[in-house]
Amino acid sequence: MPRPYNFSAGPAMLPEAVLEQAKAEMLDWRGSGMAVMEMSHRGKEFVAIAEQAEADLRELMNIPANYKMLFLQGGASSQFAAIPMNLLRGKTKADYLNTGMWSKKAISEARKYAQVNVVASSEAGNFTTVPARETWKCDPEAAYLHYTPNETINGVEMHTVPDVAVPLAADLSSTLLSRPLDVSKFGVIYAGAQKNIGPAGLTIVIVREDLIGQTIAGTPTMLDYAVMAKEGSMYNTPPTYAWYIAGLVFQWLKTQGGLAVIGECNRAKAELLYRTIDESGFYKNPVDPAYRSWMNVPFTLPDEALDKPFLAEAKTAGLLTLAGHRSVGGMRASIYNAVPLAGVKALVDFMADFQKRHG
Structure with missing residues (x-):
């Protein structure tokens, strides 16, 4: 019987070829005698998996050398706090565009750490459009601008990248890897894996190196990009199996x-x-x-x-x-x-x- 088609918003459908490969390697990954979920994250077997996944993602997205790639836990929602903690960098203000439910959640969390200026909002129209760029009221003292290019709940998507003078932070959870993207236009890109990348439990962060290392006081170690970059995303045990499946998805994308x-x-x-x-x-x-x-x-x-x-x-x-x-x-x-x-x-x-x- 053919598999049904799963139109879930996430966790979402995975490529059948990826699931078949994971099935074949479930009990014994390439003669190691271990399932991937049994491996030490610091063992040579999993380190090889992690390094290959990073290399494949960097190749797929043409990620510049001055960007760090982090494979983290906590979902995209943990990044709602991590963004201001890492990107304020001595400033106190941040710009946010409000285009849907996930934008609102990011704004609410950021207000715990920064003076948030909502540059524009489409809430009055039930989040069915995006405010015209000429109506945005950006704060010249903002440390960065955050936006959600695709609102999963509302089905609203910005098809161009905003041109702003400050670092751009983007929640790309539901569009990362769905088409080519010029990473150099962004300061930080983050995405929960459970849409186009892999199973829930993994979050990918792509951050420009010059934005790392000036966190606000009290930033938890687990949310400090500098710590995670230095430790190769292995300050603690990472979501190893989700990382492995993501790597298989990257390889599948290359075959496509x-x-x-x-x-x-x-x-x-x-x-x-x-x-x-x-x-x-x-x-x-x-x-x-x-x-x-x-x-x-x-x-x-x-x-x-x-x-x-x-x-x-x-x-x-x-x-x-x-x-x-x-x-x-x-x-x-x-x-x-x-x-x-x-x-x-x-x-x-x-x-x-x-x-x-x-x-």
Whole structure:
């Protein structure tokens, strides 16, 4: 039986080839006599896994030499505190753009450590667009600007990188590795792994070297980028198995042709799904078309009473976890890298059939 298509926002679908390789290596990693999750993180076997994963990610993303790569615990949410702790660097103010629920969480946490200036917000419009750049009110004394390029819950995405005079910090949890990215435009990039990278438990931080080493007083050791960089992300025991799976995903991405190829596939998937929604006269997407996410596509049905039948029938058809976030409702299809074009085609075919029977 073919595997169902999993449209979960995260933890999300992983490439089947990666799962098969992990299965084959589960009891004995390459003759070591150990499963990866049994290895010492300081043993030569796991060190080799970690070094290969870092090298592959650096190659995939073309990460400049003056950026450190950290493989950490705590999820992207721990970085909401780590960003001001590491990036204030003697200043007291920071700029934040508010475009959705994850932006709000980052702002709330940052306010414990900095004077936060919200440069612009789309909350009044229910987070269905991004404020025009000319309306942003940046603070000339801000140490950095933080934003969330893709709001997983709201399905809003900025498709260009803001040009600002201060270091740019970005929560790329749901878009990292979904297409090419110019890392040199950022001071810090961070991402929880459970979207396009691997299983939950791992967080990747890519930070420019000149921003490391001037933390605020009282910064926990585990959130100090300088400590983690010096220790190769192994100040304590890292999330070894999640790191290993991420490494397999990086290798899989390389076999697919890299980020340029995967990006075109992701564009095609998103265009197909949005076109189906827009042309249906039945389904609706609330997001400003200029800021629609490639990764997270929310949509509603004409009557909420149809939601439960839609989800039940979709599950029977092998289309899983399509319910929208509880704060938004409706449906949401998260179409990350591991969801193939065939999965999106199966979804739109089901949507058309459901509409015929219920429209």
